Amino acid sequence: MNACRSPPRWHPVTVDAREVNLTLDFCLRVGELLISTGAGAADVTATMRSLSQHLGLRGAEVDVTYTSLSMSYQADPEAIPIHTTRQVKNRTIDYDHLTAVDHLVRQVVRDEVDLQGARIALGRIISGGHRRPRWAATLGMAVMAAAFTVYVGGDPWVVVLSFISGASIDQLQHLLHRRWRLPLFYLQVAGAGLATLLAVIAAALPLDLDVSTSITANITVMLAGISFMGALQDALTGFHVTASARIMEALVSTAGIIAGVTGGLVFASAVGVPIHGAVSSGTSTLQSITLATGGGAVGAAAFAYAAYAPKRTLLPIAVIAGIAVVLSIVVPGDVGRTWRVAVAALFIGLIAYSVATRLKVPPLVIVVSSVVPFLPGYSIYRGLTMLAQETPATTSVGLVALFTAASVALALASGVYLGEYIAQPLSRRSWRIETRLSGPRLVGPLRKDRTAAPVPVAETDS
Template identity: 50%
Template structure:
């Protein structure tokens, strides 16, 4: 490729695809490999892609004596949108299979990035409420707890959307969400309504944790992108701290009003495992819907989410602690999602993120906050347990991908430069000869 205009078009397409993947939670390894595959396919044999979480840069120089071409894009919008992610994944496949030329690929990419969704906003709000209700059922709540948890989840979704329009940093949106949920729980506890408010708060914490970049952060750390991994982990920690600050503020208000909503030791009882598994299935599917997942993936996501929750609950009941069952359930998710994603024609990341959401450690975080508020420093151990569960979920899912990919014949042809499991993008770099 010698035409300067064509070179710039190719670099621009590769960058736009990488930006879309990165903004939707894909790991830096996936972004780099996908952008490299596109550039290589169109004749740019040694393009260099640099990913630094907020910036994507691609550079191409044909030889030492030639002019170097470099383009940069800033990733400013971070919203989980599995529909866009899936459409870009299909476009990359079409490019590498020569079903579209360069100009058509750029046109399609522009349409994907600029086209809205047909799903109305109220449906997304309702699905957030269904997610909250499903998580409440998973934690052992009754129908009244489910209703209040659904109201809390919908209120959090509306509140965070309004704050996002004001362009406030996401940290403050997390603080507001945690404060709203805990204040609602305090209000419920102050009445004679027979509800365990700790379950409402725990459910809301899981709702606030959903969609954070746990998977991408751990994937980057494991696949040799320490700079991006550090930035993602810092973002996750800051967002989680926002939840803790907001919930702590609500608990403090409750304490000043004389309302005690300490954790009920029986809140996570496992006596109704079938119902709890159903709650996990509903929560996973509803979250996938709220993240604009393709409709064909919703039922399989519910099945995988329910099965993973069943594994987690059975192992938890056997006394293995919380981190080990979470890791085993996540490995199952990674194994199944890799095969299932090919049949559903969606990136594995869509299935992995949605099915891990019900297993996020909301109850552990709330237990830690309650203990620390009572000046019981065993709450530090509970917080460490929550961190261990989150890391086990992310690392376990990626390990499942590591195990699953070599089991397929196509995976044996992976390009040597691809490091780690692929959660989105082509499984191997296909070049145009």
């Protein structure tokens, strides 16, 4: 009678605990590197789940916040769950490591490398450093500041001043971070204060320079290091805790810039060197569309170079940014700066995915670099100079300028993200991924490779 008994429908699954721990550790290390280099929480979660499912851990739970990542796996209801956590210690814009890890993830999901080989490759990426020396990043920041001075209408001597200021700010911030590990707020205060101090010294010389353009350009350079894109992506994809943390960090970093510039303006007033906000926004006072296009294009490429983006991306980024600048110019002036920026950002979002696919880099590299020329450096500087005069009329103008800066930042991020929504070519399987993610992918594998093993569907952690 026992021989006729039907077998149970469910059998316990035997899983090697060591293999599970190695897989979870690998996924966490990948996620840590992605989120520390600016990837959104939705992309990080989807990538980690894709990796874990492809490596045999189906049903692994992923929880991503801005400061920590955790994963847990339970082979069956009677097994003891395995839970691992990893803290996010360092945050930097590093497109070299981001691209390398993105390629490694794609190799894993295409079965081109096993777990052991992937762990070795990841260790080499993390410990291998960069292909460019540190001074090359400083040079990129200096060229970026000089290019943005051209973008806002600076004369040749002010361009030289901006070049010196950009290099000095980068070296000062790097020194303070490496030696004293100061938080980003104090680094921004020091950088903005140094930019304003150098402008005050130049204004005191008998050269008749409009140094306000140099301050504006250096504010834009420092704003480029703030992850506005990742913050809005997290907010739109349902990762509100991470979005709140990123938005708070962006606000604190911007407050550091405001504090540094304000302190410099107070010092200028104390020593009797007046500095006024003579420069006007973006493209409206440029001597020609050619200068605007050239300044924006070179500035965007210089930022990508300073962020260690692959060299093959520099020219496409310059072209995309230059076209976006032209689009922002040809939009009628009565539309307003915010809508002109939104149109340019929408174009960048529409084209970034296809360009990134051909260049074999994450779209995030193209997107963030191309929108840098449109960061609201002028609006912030104008708002501060108006508030510093402490009169009712100038105070209201200053507050409007600061609100304009916030609206421009929002228009940039939302315009780019809407462009990605429209542009990404979605196969049937990719559409299911996007539906669960509630948004487009800026990092990580998306499309199914028909010649390789199936890529597991990744979903958001709601």
